[in-house]
Amino acid sequence: MTTTNRYAAKLLKFLSGNREGLAPLLIVMHDYPDPDAISSAFALKYIAEKAFGINCRIVYGGLIGRVENRTMVRILKIPVFKLHKTDFKKYKNTVLIDTQPSFENNSFPKKRKATIVIDQHASVVRPLCDLALIDTKCGATAVILADALLSLNIDVPQSVATALAYGILTDTLNLYRAERSDIVKIYLKILHYADLKALAQIQNPVRSRKFFTNLSKGIYDAVVKKRVVVSRLSSVENPDLVAQVAEFLLTYKNVDRSICLGRYQGRLYVSLRISNTGVDAGDILRDVFEDKGKAGGHDVIAGGSMRIGKNVSEEIWLNHENNLVRRFLKRCRVPVGGDPHYPFR
Ligand SMILES: [Mn+2]
Numbered sequence: 001m002t003t004t005n006r007y008a009a010k011l012l013k014f015l016s017g018n019r020e021g022l023a024p025l026l027i028v029m030h031d032y033p034d035p036d037a038i039s040s041a042f043a044l045k046y047i048a049e050k051a052f053g054i055n056c057r058i059v060y061g062g063l064i065g066r067v068e069n070r071t072m073v074r075i076l077k078i079p080v081f082k083l084h085k086t087d088f089k090k091y092k093n094t095v096l097i098d099t100q101p102s103f104e105n106n107s108f109p110k111k112r113k114a115t116i117v118i119d120q121h122a123s124v125v126r127p128l129c130d131l132a133l134i135d136t137k138c139g140a141t142a143v144i145l146a147d148a149l150l151s152l153n154i155d156v157p158q159s160v161a162t163a164l165a166y167g168i169l170t171d172t173l174n175l176y177r178a179e180r181s182d183i184v185k186i187y188l189k190i191l192h193y194a195d196l197k198a199l200a201q202i203q204n205p206v207r208s209r210k211f212f213t214n215l216s217k218g219i220y221d222a223v224v225k226k227r228v229v230v231s232r233l234s235s236v237e238n239p240d241l242v243a244q245v246a247e248f249l250l251t252y253k254n255v256d257r258s259i260c261l262g263r264y265q266g267r268l269y270v271s272l273r274i275s276n277t278g279v280d281a282g283d284i285l286r287d288v289f290e291d292k293g294k295a296g297g298h299d300v301i302a303g304g305s306m307r308i309g310k311n312v313s314e315e316i317w318l319n320h321e322n323n324l325v326r327r328f329l330k331r332c333r334v335p336v337g338g339d340p341h342y343p344f345r
Contacts, residue, residue, distance in 0.1 A: 004182050007133045008148035011118065014131045015052045022048075022115065024055040026091035029098065030105045031062030032240060033080070035069055036140045037098035039160075039167030040118065042078045043145035044097060046160050051152050057091070059083040061107030065240030071205040072166060075198055076159040083107055098141040100127045100134075104294040118144060120171075121298070139183045140171030146190040161193035166202055210237050218245040218260065223340045228332055229255040230325055233262040234317075239269040243303060246271035254343070259328055261321050266310040268320055270295070272302040272328075288327045 015022065027044055029037040041058045048054040058080045064070050073080055088094070088109055095116040099106045102125050108114065114129040120141045123134055138144055146164045149156060168187045172178045175187065214233055222231040229249045236242060239262065246260035256275040261268060270289075272281050282297035285304055289295040293306025308320055329336050 036167040036171040039163035040141040065238030142167030156193040165194045236262040243271040
């Protein structure tokens with residue numbers, strides 16, 4: 001039995017042993033859920049309902065930002081809902097998926113005990129729950145759910161399989177981060193049931209004009225110092241764009257660190273992406289934030305946000321942005337002063 005099978009088997013055993021007590025089940029994703037979280041939640045809902053008769057509702061606290069993710073939810077008809085403030089009162093049983101109770105990226109009440117936690121990220125503190133399934137080597141949480149689904153003797157719906165395939169692809173960077181052979185095996189098995197046309201549509205979505213004006217501003221104003229690129233987007237229509245631009249600019253041949261800043265609903269969002277340079281992006285961003293907001297991440301990816309205020313002047317925004325960029329450059333040992341170099345003007 002492979003490692004993933006053990007996590008999948010534990011999940012199925014728990015669901016089957018608690019069918020009456022678990023219904024209805026609230027599945028909680030991140031506030032800005034990514035394809036791994038969305039597909040894992042979708043598969044868990046299907047498994048719980050179809051195999052064990054446990055009704056589920058999938059919720060998230062923030063917003064589904066990336067157009068790929070919105071396209072995925074729309075064309076695969078994934079029933080996800082914005083968290084309602086009474087949900088945590090209404091639902092006794094909760095699953096946190098691709099996140100954990102102590103993490104800052106979800107709206108789960110901090111002192112509450114969850115029923116199940118299924119995740120791939122290393123725990124900071126031991127999750128408070130009845131069943132913790134944390135596999136830090138599985139590449140994507142969707143791998144655990146795909147494994148559970150494939151090991152049951154039930155239909156594998158095309159929509160669920162397509163979602164899981166996309167979730168695995170995005171979180172493993174097209175399987176580049178699939179460290180175990182069983183991850184690729186599970187991916188290929190689930191891909192067999194997927195709708196490849198729908199998958200291509202999700203990967204190449206139709207984008208709004210606002211996306212391109214935001215993107216062009218990010219590129220035009222990007223500054224390069226040594227091997228660091230800094231870009232600022234001002235106001236964005238969703239915070240995921242900040243991560244997307246940071247990722248995109250990291251592909252510029254002269255850099256190995258990319259940081260992007262954007263403003264959304266009174267908060268300053270920051271994303272950091274680095275090529276493998278032996279430093280930890282999460283450590284860097286946490287240092288840069290000091291205690292001014294919340295930031296987290298791991299080896300090559302980090303993100304965070306801090307509250308600035310809803311009706312503050314441009315000057316205050318700029319002050320916060322400048323301070324943050326200065327702390328970041330210092331932390332990377334890049335000289336702060338001097339004339340800025342705009343490579344894309
Ligand atoms: Mn994940």
